[in-house]
Amino acid sequence: MSKAEPFWVAGRPVTGSATFQVRHPWDDRLIATVARPDPAQVDAAVAAASTAMPAMSAMSAHSRAAALAHVAGRIAERGEELAALITAESGKPLTWARVEVARASSTFRWGAEEARRWSGHLQRLDTDPAGAGRAAVVRRFPRGPVLGITPFNFPLNLVAHKVAPALAVGAPIIVKPAPKTPLSSLLLGQLLAETDLPEGAWSVLTVSNEAMPGLVADARLPVVSFTGSAPVGWSIRDAVPRKHVVLELGGNAAVLVAADWSAAADLRWAAGRIATFSNYQAGQSCIAVQRVYAERDVYEELLAEVSAAVARLRTGDPGNEATEVGPLIDLAAAERVERWINEAVEAGATVVVGGERDGTTVAPAVLRDVPPDARLAREEVFGPVLVIEPVDGLDEGLARINDSPYGLQAGVFTRDVRVAFRAHRELDVGGVIIGDVPSYRADQMPYGGTKGSGTGREGVRAAMADLTVERVMVLTGIDL
Incomplete structure (x- = not known):
């Protein structure tokens, strides 16, 4: 029996007692056996994400950018391997799998570039006499750790669209890939593990769909970013109305x-x-x-x-x-x-x-x-x-x-x-x-829908804004 592929808890490869199979959609042959986390391992990942918030917030822009740029480069270097993996787990033709790999590399590159530009702005307040000598510094800060739930159809690039913006703004992220296509995100974990990101900055948990509601409900994950079917997406929003929920759902374009x-x-x-x-x-x-x-x-x-x-x-x-x-x-x-x-x-x-x-x-x-x-x-x-x-x-x-x-x-x-x-x-x-x-x-443009297609926006910079909130600092006694 082949060894089970590990999942990732706080940047470390981990296995458990339970496993599941990934099979090729074309001919149903076995592609891989994947380890499934138990509840204690899931809890450890969530706890680590919560604990990592101060270290992530303190990271310099160049450090975040360097980590994302490293992943972008390594995706390109391992492009053929990743394309073959996407084809094997999703049934996507190889020519389109290569396009997805190139886009994923670009998505992380955009994340690196936007991390360097993520600066906020200065607003002068002396436009009114009561504001004389005052200025506001307006910056955006993460809402908190993110739960990123991804679908089977773009098993690498849609993961990239969750991970790159989160890390760019300093938000730890837990990725829950689709059970039919977890292998691309697990390989992405290998590339993230090569960086100097703080412990707990990211995890990849191959939990079943049945176990997903527990993750969604966990108060330590105040942001849920979901891409997938409309019924599941809206049920997530209904289940956690006080969380910030980003939904990229279906369409009939x-x-x-x-x-x-x-x-x-x-x-x-x-x-x-x-x-x-x-x-x-x-x-x-x-x-x-x-x-x-x-x-x-x-x-x-x-x-x-x-x-x-x-x-x-x-x-x-x-x-x-x-x-x-x-x-x-x-x-x-x-x-x-x-x-x-x-x-x-x-x-x-x-x-x-x-x-x-x-x-x-x-x-x-x-x-x-x-x-x-x-x-x-x-x-x-x-x-x-x-x-x-x-x-x-x-x-x-x-x-x-x-x-x-x-x-x-x-x-x-x-x-x-x-x-x-x-x-x-x-x-x-x-x-x-x-x-x-x-x-x-x-991949850099705002992307999202109206009506039943969801709420919120992806596209690297748009997602960075969606995962953060404005925080104002007013300086007093400033000569402008």
Whole structure:
């Protein structure tokens, strides 16, 4: 029997009596056996995080930056190893796993850079006679240790988006990775262990989902940052209403193709982007393209181009360099996607291409004539399925995007700056991507949603602000 992979308690590798298995979504082969913490080990990690607060707060900016820069560099150095690990545990095609590794390195690099810039500001108070001789120094300080709960679909970079901002502001963090994909975060622990961060600055606890509520409720962890499904996220917020809870939840990201985007080359390019980014994680991304609305003047041509581009996508073994679409995370997920497609067809939808299931793999699908109340149109499919419908003008197109319980990001293909500004003003989403799909995300930009897509913002500097509170110091007798 292979040795169990250790988890990390206060920067040290630890094992316990219980274990669980990580299996490959493509062929169900055993990838690793992982140790699971017992309650005493969990308590030790939380206690260490609480104890580490003074040392973390006292760290210089250059020390925090150096630790984060070290991790950024080591991720890049071990990039192929990490990419192979991501593919093995999540089923993500190797080409996309490499992209994730590069982004994770960039996320830590941004954390290092922002740690050096994290300075606060001076506000003069002599703008009023009562404030003569006074000035305020306004700085932000951590709310306290952070519990970071991460999903399976980006097992390295979404961990980076919890860890880098927390360490950059001096907040200890406990990472609880998804049980299906803990290996990337455990390897990240090896890289963090090479730094001079104080004991207790970080832990990686491979607890089960059933044990998560105890961690969420622990008063020593005043901040919970969760990325995952909407029902779980909102249940966390309901359970701890007095904590600061950051939720990055689901979406059913939409695209609007305006009539002015009518040149053949433009439509081909848009179709290629839509096809790729409705399927790039087998659709398992909260900003994967799920809904496309095209003005009637361009609808039929766009539908043909998108369907042809989707049909060309290569599915198969995610370890194959040529594979573009791999399996879903498990059989239950694939069966659910198949069921939603069948429901839509029974309600009157037409499958233009794809939709067949083979084990954990679903052939990338394009559907039209999907009823607005079908789950494919309303909920987050989290699979390789795309709905394309015509709209009569911008009013209807923008309204159809907003007719959703989610509001994460939207894409608008237009060359008209007036349409761009209108979309930015009217769309009830966290981000509007003009001239591209909603799947675009730069790791330094603010990222988050409205409505059922959550609350709070990630993106390194935005997350740093979210994990901290302003504290004012007033200086008296100052000659300004």
